[in-house]
Amino acid sequence: MLNFPVAAGTSGHLLGGALAAILVGPWTGVLCIAVVLLMQGILFADGGLTALGVNITVMGVVTVVVSYAVFRGLVLLLPRTRRSVTVASFAAALVSVPAAATAFTGIYAIGGTTDVPVSKVLTAMVGVHVLIGIGEAVITMLTVGAVIAVRPDLVYGARGLTAPLKLRVDGELVDAAPALPRRPPGRSPRRSCGSAAWSPPSSSPASSPSTPPPAPTAWRRSPPTRASTPRRSRTPPRTPRSPTTASRASRPPASPAASPASSASARPWPSAPVPSGSSAAARPPPRRPDVGAGHAHKLYRHARSPVHELPPHTKLAAVLGFVVVVVSTPREAVWAFALYAVLLGVVAGRARVPAGFLLRRLLIEIPFVAFALLMPFVVPGEQTRVLGMSLSVPGLWGAWNVLAKGTLGVAASVLLASTTELRALVLGLQRLKLPPMLVQIASFMIRYGDVITDEMRRMSVARRSRGFEARGVRHWGVLAKSAGALFIRSYERGERVHLAMVSRGYDGTMPVIDEVTATRAQWTYAAALPLTALLICLLGWTL
Amino acid sequence: MTGPSPSPSPSLEVAGLAYAYPDGHQALFGVDLTVGRGERVALLGPNGAGKTTLVLHLNGILTGGAGSVTVAGLPVGKKHMAEIRRKVGIVFQDPDDQLFMPTVREDVAFGPAAAGIRGAELEAVVRKALEKVGMAEFADRPPHHLSFGQRRRVAVATVLAMEPEILVLDEPSSNLDPASRRELADILRDLDVTVLMVTHDLPYALELCPRSVILSEGVIAADGPTAGILADEELMARHRLELPFGFVPSSVA
Structure with a gap:
């Protein structure tokens, strides 16, 4: 990191x-x-x-x-x-x-x-x-x-040394019968x-x-x-x-x-939320027994909302779909990116994630922005003049491309993280057959x-x-x-x-304890985001 | 050795067990021990006597030395490993090692689920085990957020959920405050299983276990009624065992 x-x-x-x-x-x-x-x-x-x-x-x-x-x-x-x-x-x-x-x-x-x-x-x-x-x-x-x-x-x-086994018989050490080849104790199973x-x-x-x-x-x-x-x-x-x-x-x-x-x-x-360790105890008891009490992470924002209540794997799939759609949108379709942002705004509203919270989390992007800002200066190509500086046109487009897609991707991830507990995320990944x-x-x-x-x-x-x-x-x-x-x-x-x-009987695979499931309605609800985005993307390609 | 074996197929039978770690350090030098069904036995011994090594042989985690271990008539070996692991419930010393799942409920469910139990039956087993240790209302909490005593009790429940033949506790009273220590003792006394308790806490051994064995330098050095062993000052001193200040075993028994 x-x-x-x-x-x-x-x-x-x-x-x-x-x-x-x-x-x-x-x-x-x-x-x-x-x-x-x-x-x-x-x-x-x-x-x-x-x-x-x-x-x-x-x-x-x-x-x-x-x-x-x-x-x-x-x-x-x-x-x-x-x-x-x-x-x-x-x-x-x-x-x-x-x-x-x-x-x-x-x-x-x-x-x-x-x-x-x-x-x-x-x-x-x-x-x-x-x-x-x-x-x-x-x-x-x-x-x-x-x-x-x-x-x-x-x-x-x-690695290791070996010596013959001894038995203590009446205080005396005697050699034991030759042992079978030993397995190393703790670091045993390769798997x-x-x-x-x-x-x-x-x-x-x-x-x-x-x-x-x-x-x-x-x-x-x-x-x-x-x-x-x-x-x-x-x-x-x-x-x-x-x-x-x-x-x-x-x-x-x-x-x-x-x-x-x-x-x-x-x-x-x-x-590893807080270095001072267990601020945990003060945390209110979890209110979502269905997914178990996850570890609340820093990005998570507890609330009750339709978005919070969606099964984690539907949300994961939706975010992934959204990001893929956004990335495949032509960069010239500036209006499409604006629509994507509006979409995310709607989701944030449904999830009761305040704009300030979301924007603060977006600061994570800053170092990358610095890189995008360099592109107009280093990318060769046709030049244009903005505010007295000579900038390259492909570089400007490149910077826009990176900035717009990056910001939307980060915003979607932040929304996912702020509405899904860590434990639920893992269950979701499991459900998605990771x-x-x-x-x-x-x-x-x-x-x-x-x-x-x-x-x-x-x-x-x-x-x-x-x-x-x-x-x-x-x-x-x-x-x-x-x-x-x-x-x-x-x-x-x-x-x-x-x-x-x-x-306790572990043999290399985790026993199935919790199965997260989603109803058709929940899938439909979650799919609204990527599907709308896809529509916008297709429009972006055709217009 | 001199251990009584009241029942025809004792819960645990160890014979001539010797073991050396891969780094060459030998920890066991021929251990013989028999624990009858329903007995509660304390395994005493100084640090480094090989207590933990012995415990890890009981469910076949360590194997390959000399000698044999038999649990309820079943030899510990590759052939019956799954059943042995179910029959021997080990509660490890550090509950953070024992409780590895994200929530208490999932942790208690781990053993039975690994044995193939699912759905409502699994829930029932989990609930019953948690009730036995008085932790039912903490089922959905992450283990990290429990007190140490609570974690220790959950650790016992994780093992009880597997309905073991013999419960093996590694230092059950360590790091517990007096109240948690007593609560755990009450729980253990009420359980209807064979118990082998590895401990340095001699008053605790006296309170819970009628019989004690001393493991010293990799062999069983003494085996008898707990009160008698604790009263034998010469034996105790020889094996670096000391009673807490002011504790007189005869006054308790």
Whole structure:
């Protein structure tokens, strides 16, 4: 969730794929990052739903696969010592970030819709990402180093010792009969997403708050600061930057045509609402037993309205449909976008979401707006003069295109998030046949976000109680060790939770407990939004 | 060892159990223990004695060492794993580990649902289990919003919902305030199941369990009536067990 604006209008940030791959293995790593991106896309419109495919490919698959390949290769080549493992993780992270940037450029070259030249994008992306890669590599190396010092068995390539079993007979130790090949205890089942898989994403949201009161913004720098610090070194992190991998994974170089980047998602992650932890108790008891008492997230606005009462999956489908329709509208049909905005206004009215609330939530878009405003200056093409400045006409259209579609997409997401509880969203995703593994990871994120946030806060309090304040680069070591420790704690909690699950009959699939259903009337009601939008879109194409 | 085995097919039978973790650390060195049907037994022992390791063998989460575990006549192994997991209800120490679902109701429903129960029957099972621990009106709350004592009680309910043959509690009284501790004791006393309670809380063991065993250095070091064991100062000292200040077991019993 650390984005850095990159020249020529794309953006970059820490990815975390390497750390994920090294600590939990490539498969789980990709899954974790995919879930983080998905939840971000739905809740914050960070990266956006339409860019989800690109995001997962670039940030999940490319970084994880590349870094894992580099890591394994180096571990095989180097002597089998702990130092080799840390060195290999440094190299893996270093290579993976520019690799993702290159992959993004490739995708851009194939499908990009803006007119920024490919070579310019490549230079900008890879250049900046090499710098980011160095930072990422340092953090990855330190974190892996911290983990390997305590739980070497958690790191691929550095595993276990065995000794023959003994029996204590009258105080004497005697050799026991040779045992069957043993399974490692906690980290047993490969398929267990319950165990390892959830921990990284769930700790990711937590990565913010280590400084209690203003935590969410403590390290997630405010947009202006960030804009002026393309590299991290100027604002040293105060907290374990990314306890785990996926935590930093947020959004890859955003595809320019995609929806707005909230590099500065000033809003805290949903499942880690307040750093001060349990303000929860004061919350009124949930009034929607049908979906269970979800975790109220910051974006959610409790009310009773027809929109709130719609089943979550119908709302998800409606928003998705709406976004797709909006994105496929020709940009020249300016009036169509105005109509879309009116549509959303009607929905907001029905949902009793006040305009002020909605507009404040839309601020998430600001960093992206900055990018759109650059386009008229950098895109080559026919020039026109506005207020004495020479602007390119295609650039202006591009900026309008991005702005209008982005704003509408974000507004729709914000409406969805403010009328649907997190728990209901997950049930909705399940109903929409999202792969069960992803649903499970997401629901564990919700359950354990607060728990891990509390854990982070306790660690931070303990650090500061002993006089530690992170002031600069030389304190990164301490922070990375904290990140490593948090990873181990989360991982071990994951193991314990997994034990509790198998103890109650978990066999890799979640039992069906709640089935959300929607009546035809509810579907019709939900479909009103995308269908009207589709009508407008078709008009936009024909007129 | 010397443990009495009153019923022909005891709830739990452990024989010659030894186990080492993959990192080479060996925790169990040949444990023998029998728990009869309906008994309430306290498993005492210092930190690091292997208590948790033993517990994880009871439902087959840890396997592959030497020795055998039998639950109600059924050997713990791959073949009967699903049934074993249903028969052995483990309540873990940290309720945040035990309660992994978004709401109390879903959490209690997890075990029965995994066993294939659905719909109205599932609701009935959940309600009954929550009523047994006095938490029925919290069904729709997220576990994170409950007090620690309430979470511990819900954790017990999650296991009771599976109607286990033997209830295994890992440090049930830890981190509870005195009132929650007593409430939990009342609940446990009224249950009609075999109980194996792992604890450092010796007065609690005396209150709830007529029989105690001491696990020390990976073997069962003593087995007998709780009052007798707690009164044996030499035995207690040898295994790093200490009564709270001012507590005299004979005055309670």
